[in-house]
Amino acid sequence: MTTTLSPELLGRMDAYWRAANYLSVGQIYLFDNPLLKRPLELTDVKHTLLGHWGTTPGQNFIYVHLNRIIKQYDLNMLYISGPGHGGPAVVSNTYLEGTYSEIYPDISQDEAGLQKLFLQFSFPGGIPSHASPECPGSIHEGGELGYSLSHAFGAVFDNPDLVVACVIGDGEAETGPLATSWHSNKFLDPVTDGVVLPILHLNGYKIANPTVLARISREELEQLLRGYGWTPYFVEGHEPALMHAAMAATLDTVMAQIQDIQQAARVHGDLTRPRWPMIVLVSPKGWTGPKVVDGVQIEGTFRAHQVPLSNPVAHPEHLQLLEDWLNSYRPEELFDKHGRLQPELAELAPTGERRMGANPHANGGMLLRDLRMPDFQDYAVDVPTPGVSGIGDTRVLGRFLRDVATLNGEQRNFRIFAPDEILSNGLEALFEVTQRQWDAATVANDEFLAPSGRVLDSMLSEHQCEGWLEGYLLTGRHGLFNCYEAFIHIIDSMFNQHAKWLKVTAHLPWRRKIASLNYLLTSHVWRQTANGFTHQDPGFIDHVVNKKAEVVRVYFPPDANCLLSVMDHCLRSRHYVNVVIAGKHPAPQWLSMDAAVKHCTQGISIWQWASNDQDAETDVVMACCGDVPTLETLAAVSILREHLPDLKIRVVNVVDLMKLQPQSEHPHGLSDADFDTIFTKDKPVIFAFHAYPWLIHRLTYRRTNHDNFHVRGYKEEGTISTPFDMTVMNDLDRFHLVMDAIDRLPQTGDKGSYLKQQLKDKLIEHKQYIGKYGQDMPEIRDWMWGITADATL
Incomplete structure (x- = not known):
């Protein structure tokens, strides 16, 4: 049921909105003189003016009205700022409600605090102009547009008491992710999940162009939103008094509809998919800002998007315009002589955790509980010998x-x-x-x-x-x-x-x-x-x-x-x-659970069962990272050990890729001493890698033995083929790996030369076979570790 608000309450809400707008303009412009206790001077204005004004007054308007319904309906509400460049709005409102000063006590609720609040915005050592992580209440920075609505739905899944008010910029609404995310309402359970209240902020412009949704007919826009499954309510205008009354009435209507939907589902068991309400706020870009500057219209155009008065130093007449703009909010009515928000305005904000800046869901780690975990070892695959299917x-x-x-x-x-x-x-x-x-x-x-x-x-x-x-x-x-x-x-x-x-x-x-x-x-x-x-x-x-x-x-x-x-x-x-x-197809299993736990805990290790250099100096290190590279490396090792039995081979497997970096670059990185122990200081390393080979070089370029690393991986060769042929096309297969080792081991002599010729012949045979039968050769499909390599050559 719609509530008619008293003129007195609407007047105080308008004053609160003016206070938020004043703080927002102050953040963009003011270096000093935060309460305009003296005439504005050029030295009071920041040298570099950064920020986005266009979306800010509309978001301030929304925030004060959300505060009202939070108090009236005792809502657990989170605010997501889709037009993320509206950072001044979320900072201003969390400051006015007191949350900001609680987290940052030096930004106090007085004139000194206002001075610091203004100075830090888009200033070296300060805060960004977005709804950044530094801002309480934010879970969505909005530096890149398009993700606000999907974040909002993620927040309400399994949060049945949570309402997320998601403000969506009409520029943001043109992005692919946002356009798709309207369909998220088909995945919301009204019994176990909370509510997303989208507020499409239709102010007409992006940085330099009109927005699509603002330039289609009202009928077309309404049909679009209804087609997505929403019930849109329009609040449109520019006259503050009329807009406040319309927004308040609309929010009461929306809340009544949300309560009806939840009661129908949770009390009466009606699981029919509801048509959730949403609001379209149509207001001027840069509302309440300068209307005309240098003979050019600003308010209601794309020119209000960022900083409407961009260079008072070069245009001294702009200084008076800025002072008039700031004074239009009548700051002397909003703040006392010490810079504190007037008590009758401060009481409009919710208290405690009902403040949107203090809502625990906006600092999710406060609510995080450990997962209840089964013992993963209970799911172990039995690996009596390496290579079982x-x-x-x-x-x-x-x-x-x-x-x-x-x-x-x-x-x-x-x-x-x-x-x-x-x-x-x-x-x-x-x-x-x-x-x-x-x-x-x-x-x-x-x-x-x-x-x-x-x-x-x-x-x-x-x-x-x-x-x-x-x-x-x-x-x-x-x-x-x-x-x-x-x-x-x-x-x-x-x-x-x-x-x-x-x-x-x-x-x-x-x-x-x-x-x-x-x-x-x-x-x-x-x-x-x-x-x-x-x-x-x-x-x-x-x-x-x-x-x-x-x-x-x-x-x-x-x-x-x-x-x-x-x-x-x-x-x-x-x-x-x-x-x-990880892979999903049937593949060999190499390690028992006990061995797997040890291997994964270390992140990288020598597989002694596949190596034969325990009692002699290593000739070559065969390294692998990834399931298929591991398979091909072990198959290559089996060929080398069968045909070149005098070679001393070390097999190294990498689970944690970041082990390859030095400790100075990544906390998981191996020390240089440990890296040299595993990979040696001077022996050839044939490294079979799951992805692009350059990444291994990038991670290891500082290591002592980097020049001896030869990496095989994906090199952008592929088509519809057989699994083994994919490795052949990218030179990652067992035969190429063996040839790589031979090329770097002159001591293999004629034996190595003859083996290399056999492998080249085998690659030709492979191509002929798959072209005729459409599958890999039996000796490839059926290969197992421990079976002599003769069958494959």
């Missing part, structure tokens, strides 16, 4: 994840996200205990669809999976993103932003650490032979390792037992991005 490493992992989901079902703080790939990637065991969350229509032949579930893989959008998971983690829960290796690139930029968030928040004492962002990448480059070249790309890890060493971890478990050990570690970890690459 396996069913597929991720299929073993699926049973472990199934039980993680089961153990944490009651506390509802663990989910798995994938873009329609849970079954494809071998995690089908999950569906023994949970469903795919889905709140759209179902038909008789559908599988595993239900309004509530621990799995979200029914939307073919890597963007949404990433955004949902990030929102879920940032609000204090745990999760896993499972994806085809080649297409995880789709979220490169989203990963960037999250990694930067982790890096910054790790150094903010008041920010608690959150659960790690865990990627399981499978259907990988070496086993995408059916889908071909488009599906063959291992380059995501090159992108990942660019980020700060304190944040990123990359793992290549060579078999199922190692994968179990690695994943147990990753799910327990905090504040990292963990990337795990």
Whole structure:
């Protein structure tokens, strides 16, 4: 039921809005004289003016109205600023509500605090102009646009009492991820999940152009939003008094609709997918700012996007315009002589954790509880001898994840996200205990669809999976993103932003650490032979390792037992991005569980059972990283040991990629002494790597023996072919690895020369065979460690 607010209350809300606008302009412009106690001078203005004004007054308007409904309805509400450049708005409002000063006591609620608040904004040693991690209440920086709505939905999954008000800029609404994220309402369970209230901030312009949604007809926009499944309510205008009354009435209507939906689902059992409400706020760009500057319209145009008065030094007349602008908010009515917000205005803000800046969900580590974990060793594959056949490493992992989901079902703080790939990637065991969350229509032949579930893989959008998971983690829960290796690139930029968030928040004492962002990448480059070249790309890890060493971890478990050990570690970890690459197809198993735990704990080790240099000086190091490179390396070793038995070979396997870096570059890095012990100081190293070879050189270029490293990996050769042929095309196969070793071991003499010729012949035979039969030769398909190599030559 709509509440009619008194003129007195609306007047105070307008004053609060003016206070937020005043603080926002002050942050952009003022170096000194924060309360305008004397006429403004050029020395009071910052030399470099940075910031974004255009979206800010609208967000300030929204914030004060949200404060009102939080108090009236006792809401647990989080604020997400999609137009992230509106940093002045979230800083101003968290300052006015008191949260900012509680976290940063030196930014006190007085004139001295205002001075510091203004000076720090976009100033060396200060804070960014976005809704950055330094700002209380923020889980979404918005430096890159498009992710606000998916973050909002991730936040409300399994948070039935939470309401997330998500402000979406109309420029942001043009991005692919945001345009897709409107469909997130088909995955929201009104019983077990919270509510997302989108507020589309339609102010008409981007940096230099109009926005699409502002230039289509009202009918077309309404049909678009209704087509997405929303009920849009429009609040439009520019006259403050009328806009305040309209916004208040609309929010009351929206809250009544939300309460009706929740009661219908939670009390009466009506599970019909609701048409959730949303608001479209149509207000001028740069509302309440300068209307005309130098004869050019500013308010209501793209020119209001950033700094409307950009250079008072070069244009002294702008100084008076700035002073008039600041005085238009009548600061003497808003703040007392000491710079404190007037008490009758301060009381409009919620108190305690009901303040949006102080909501615990915006500092998710405060709410984080440890996962209840089964003992991963209970899922061990029996490996009586190295090389036994396996069913597929991720299929073993699926049973472990199934039980993680089961153990944490009651506390509802663990989910798995994938873009329609849970079954494809071998995690089908999950569906023994949970469903795919889905709140759209179902038909008789559908599988595993239900309004509530621990799995979200029914939307073919890597963007949404990433955004949902990030929102879920940032609000204090745990999760896993499972994806085809080649297409995880789709979220490169989203990963960037999250990694930067982790890096910054790790150094903010008041920010608690959150659960790690865990990627399981499978259907990988070496086993995408059916889908071909488009599906063959291992380059995501090159992108990942660019980020700060304190944040990123990359793992290549060579078999199922190692994968179990690695994943147990990753799910327990905090504040990292963990990337795990593993196979789903049947593959050899190398290590018993006890050996796997030791190997993964070290991250890199000499496989003594595959080496023969224990009692003599090493001739060559055969190193490998990744499941298929491990297979091909061990097959190459078997050939060398059979045909060149005098060679002393050391086999090294790498699980933790960052072990290759020096300790000075990564906390997992090996010391130079340990690295030299493993790889020697002067012997040839033939390194078979899962991804692009240059990365190994990059990680090891400072090492003593780097010049003797010869790396084989993916070199952008691929097509629809056989699994073994993929390795041949990229010179990663066992035959090329043996030839690489021979080329670097002159002591092999004629024996080496003849063996090399045999291997070249074998490669020709391989090509002829697959061209005729469409599959790899039997000696390749059936090869096992410990069987003499004669059968393959």
